[in-house]
Amino acid sequence: MLTETFPRTVLTISELTRNIKEVIERSFPLLWVSGEVSNLRIPSSGHLYFTLKDEASQIRVVMFRSQQRKLKFVPEDGVEVIAQGTVTVYEKRGEYQLLCDYLEPKGKGALQLAFEQLKARLASKGWFDEARKRPLPLFPARIGLVTSATGAAVRDILTVIDSRFPGTSILLYPVQVQGDYAPGEIVEALNYLGRLSDIDVIILARGGGSIEDLWAFNEEEVACAIYSCPVPVVSAVGHETDFTIADFVADVRAPTPTGACLVVVQNKADLEDRVAYLIRRLAQSMGRLVEMRRTELASVRAGMPDPLNRIWPLTQRLDELGLRLNTALRFSIKERTAEMGRFRERLLLSSPSTRLSQGISCLEDHIQSLKQAVHFHLAVVKKDLERYLSLLNSVSPLAVLGRGYSIVLSWPEQKMVTDAAGLSIGQELRAKFYRGSAHCQVTQVNVNNSQKEDD
Amino acid sequence: MKFEETLKQLEGIVERLEAGELALEESLEQFEEGIKLARTLAKKLAEAEKKVQILLKNEEGEITPQPFEPEK
Numbered sequence: 001m002l003t004e005t006f007p008r009t010v011l012t013i014s015e016l017t018r019n020i021k022e023v024i025e026r027s028f029p030l031l032w033v034s035g036e037v038s039n040l041r042i043p044s045s046g047h048l049y050f051t052l053k054d055e056a057s058q059i060r061v062v063m064f065r066s067q068q069r070k071l072k073f074v075p076e077d078g079v080e081v082i083a084q085g086t087v088t089v090y091e092k093r094g095e096y097q098l099l100c101d102y103l104e105p106k107g108k109g110a111l112q113l114a115f116e117q118l119k120a121r122l123a124s125k126g127w128f129d130e131a132r133k134r135p136l137p138l139f140p141a142r143i144g145l146v147t148s149a150t151g152a153a154v155r156d157i158l159t160v161i162d163s164r165f166p167g168t169s170i171l172l173y174p175v176q177v178q179g180d181y182a183p184g185e186i187v188e189a190l191n192y193l194g195r196l197s198d199i200d201v202i203i204l205a206r207g208g209g210s211i212e213d214l215w216a217f218n219e220e221e222v223a224c225a226i227y228s229c230p231v232p233v234v235s236a237v238g239h240e241t242d243f244t245i246a247d248f249v250a251d252v253r254a255p256t257p258t259g260a261c262l263v264v265v266q267n268k269a270d271l272e273d274r275v276a277y278l279i280r281r282l283a284q285s286m287g288r289l290v291e292m293r294r295t296e297l298a299s300v301r302a303g304m305p306d307p308l309n310r311i312w313p314l315t316q317r318l319d320e321l322g323l324r325l326n327t328a329l330r331f332s333i334k335e336r337t338a339e340m341g342r343f344r345e346r347l348l349l350s351s352p353s354t355r356l357s358q359g360i361s362c363l364e365d366h367i368q369s370l371k372q373a374v375h376f377h378l379a380v381v382k383k384d385l386e387r388y389l390s391l392l393n394s395v396s397p398l399a400v401l402g403r404g405y406s407i408v409l410s411w412p413e414q415k416m417v418t419d420a421a422g423l424s425i426g427q428e429l430r431a432k433f434y435r436g437s438a439h440c441q442v443t444q445v446n447v448n449n450s451q452k453e454d455d
Numbered sequence: 456m457k458f459e460e461t462l463k464q465l466e467g468i469v470e471r472l473e474a475g476e477l478a479l480e481e482s483l484e485q486f487e488e489g490i491k492l493a494r495t496l497a498k499k500l501a502e503a504e505k506k507v508q509i510l511l512k513n514e515e516g517e518i519t520p521q522p523f524e525p526e527k
Binding site: 137138139141149150154155158167169170171172173174192200268271272274275278279281282285286288289292293356357360361363364367 | 457459462468473475482494498501509518520525526
């Protein structure tokens, strides 16, 4: 028998499998393979199990959890990938498989895919919603700056801020803006600055670079730190065409580091203009108020009862005073308005802030003297009124009696007698004197005028 | 008080005065308050002193601010 010529070697399954394993693992050192992901499973162990296939064949793949840290995207069924690994045999099942230690999407860059996946996820959580974005302070007390202490970005930012508003207070938290440590440092910086009470806005900046250079700004932990930062964050990463996850989460996205300065720091002259404009309106409304009161005064005076109308000299005097008061006020307001105009010109020219303060105290002095002027004129008017009262007193009939005249009244009707023709002999009359009165009887009536009777 | 809050208050006073519906006494009070706020704003704009600082960690890991001047 043929079989008898060779010694029979009987292997156990384990031995055979071990032999196959040795051959395979020796023959296929670290290699790259491309294919489509299917049957992806992630059990509770966290290891990734899937099949890589092409049109004709397939191979099982396992990727242990410890290898997944380097993954920049989440594998999904149907995604074309390139895998790096070694072929090994799973002895228990007698199956060969690829032990994968790196995986990247084929075609589209791994980073791009990772970016799109994270963007979609955060967008669905509402982190990019305009409604949750906070307004920036108009005039920040102190600006937190998170960027590299050595790059061009920090220099540009400080220069532009200084040109817009010299003396702005800035606190720089230096961080690495690329590399493995960058995300952690950025997170630490945002957390630290966000807790300081005097920081009311943070600029997160980096100059231009490749997608790999800017990668730290696409990390989820950075997005999370921006999202939970207690003060508004302005992102300014790369050039105008670069968009990072940080840009989407930030309260405001500035196209460049320089652009961030323009949104965070207002022009000093603009702010000063705004304040000066309010002061001007304040002064004008006060002027109008005085004018209004004056008009009211005039209409009240016009509606006064008859007796006062008779005292035209006093009315004239009042008009005169009113006219002078009006002229004084108009002149003051005009002068003040002109002064405000001149002041504004100087304000725009150079270092106007001190003059602004001077202008205000000047305005206050002026208001003070206006008040004094009004009080003075009121006192004059009061004195005139008192004089008028004594004049009124002098023309009162009682005063005439004092000069020896008396009034004759009929009895008992007590009607004033101005004509002797109405009297009859024996009629009773009452005569009133400056002091006291007398009861009389008519003994003779003379109807001629008093002049003739005296003759 | 923050700059924009002060500014907003001043704007409110100016608008009330311009509406002309206040009593004389009240107008004067508002006017004086307005002048005070305007002075505060002008002072805030004027008093910003240049202060750029960098946070540095020492050997103990404590973070302290130091003056900062960017490299030319």
